[in-house]
Amino acid sequence: MYDRKVRGDLIAGNKTMEDVTSDVLRPIESAAPKWWLVAMALSNLALLWGLYSMYLTVRYGIGMWNLNNSVGWGWDIINFVWWIGIGHAGTAFSIFLLVLRQKWRTSINRAAEAMTVFAVMCAGLFPLLHMGRVWNAFYVVPYPNTRGPLWVNFNSPLFWDVTAITAYLIISASFWYLGMLPDFGTIRDRTKSKIRKSIYGFFSMGWTGSSRQWQRFEALAFVLGGLAAVLVVSVHSIVSTDFASSIEPGWHTTIFPPYFVVGAIFQGFAMVMVLMIIIRKSYKFQDYITDSHLNAIAKILTFISLIMGTAYFTEIFIAWYSGNKYEIFTFFHNRITGDYAPQFWIMVVCNAIIPQLFWFKKVRSNLAMLFLISLIINVGMWFERYNIIVTSLAKDYLPSSWATYSPSIVEVGVFVGTIGIFATGVLVFFRYLPMMAISELKTVLNLNEKTEHKEIANK
């Protein structure tokens, strides 16, 4: 149970329901601030560079990337896994915290869900581009065809991944949209602008807040929530089997599924923190995203950071304990020491050591530190994927095929482009969609006062 006396109000400032509506809708109803325009311009530049790089990749083939015989997966798959990781935040927030009855999720879940949708969209681009002949992408879908019919290989984790990512994108986007229905209704009824009324009215799908609508809405949210909870675990487990079911040293480990899922939630929460601090600062939402919210995320990050550290240690221990010389080579001579040692140590320091600073209350209550450490975690998680993918591939069983790998400018461009897509999406979300679930916020208004009143009355 959330104890207000210990953890502070969920929504500060004695707000009424009307205050909540007008506060959350203020960014939509007022003109775009200057920083927003600048940020939008920068994101669009990144997006354009990305589009040009994607054009080059599709036009001339993936020879435009610096992949070689051993490193057949490079930045594309690193970035794919990285974005999927960020994409775990939304469902983790919406569903896990819903299941655990954590009321403090209400200020955060909408933005986290938005992040999920944009991040999964970015992630999906990478395997698609990596196919080279993008126009043949439909071959991965099992459908009756004239080639036999030759079906796809249902035993391949790569096919599982296609289904998992597609399902995840559709389900998280539906869940996000569904949650916004009541808020679209609120905007439609409130706005004086005819254009806004008709656009939000169209998307509100005729929402009126009637008892029959709420009854079905809640039932559907319950069903979708329960289903998406499974996906949080399954999607990244499946991504990890892309690696774990191979025979590459450093990949062929049973720890991968839980290790990937935890890593994804870790990174997702860190990204949520980054976004929440931006929202809080730039839209002055400190009454909704209180210190207590950020404190709670920081505590979760500390805990997950310990799990990450344990996972890194377990991998190294098992490599040594197994006595397998290839595993020992990969972990001890190609990660901890060797050509790729800097990347390994950046990963350990960023993910397992620096977040330990969150043990100190002073750090947890300092916005700048929270922001910085959350960014560091995201960098660390990128290096974790670099570490897994490149070190294992660059030096495999056959020393004659060893090759070093560094990305080409086109690969970098595609990555920057996805950051542009993500940032543009998030900025559009800031400007045109309700950043917090208005109807959910209203349910936690003075929540504790109500229960405290009841307790007093019962006594």
Place this chain on the structure above:
Amino acid sequence: MSYMSDERYIGVFDNEELFDKAVQTLKDSNIDIEELYMPVPVHHAVKNVAGSSRLPMFAYIIGIVSMISILGFLYYAAVISWPLNFGGKPSNAFPSFIVVTLVLTILSVTIFSLLAFSVSAKLYPGKKTEIFHERAMDDKFIIVLSKVADAENVLKMRGANEVIKKI
């Protein structure tokens, strides 16, 4: 007392608890409530007027049906239609079908539940709708009564801050 057949009385409540109690007492006195409108789901009141939804049961049934169909399809494609030899492994690679079955079952339950929601709650993109009170999605709780004798007093007595008559 007589009443006009298409007259509606809209009781506007500021307070959630009073609204909830009003719905309960109206129900206890067997007064027919046409509809409630509220900015947040007041569970007790919603249940009193709309009952409980059959959507979870529908989702469950769809889940079972899709699970069986997807497994059936995988078996058909991998064993009957075009068995491929992957290094001598059996064509019916059942354990590895589980993942695809799980994910696609979840996907189809989601899609069918969304469709069922759209049909049963009568919500679809671009639908025109009648708004009884423009602050019903902001901070007012609304009870709509029709064909109820002396509706205005009935609502006022139960704590409505305002009663609007709509014809």
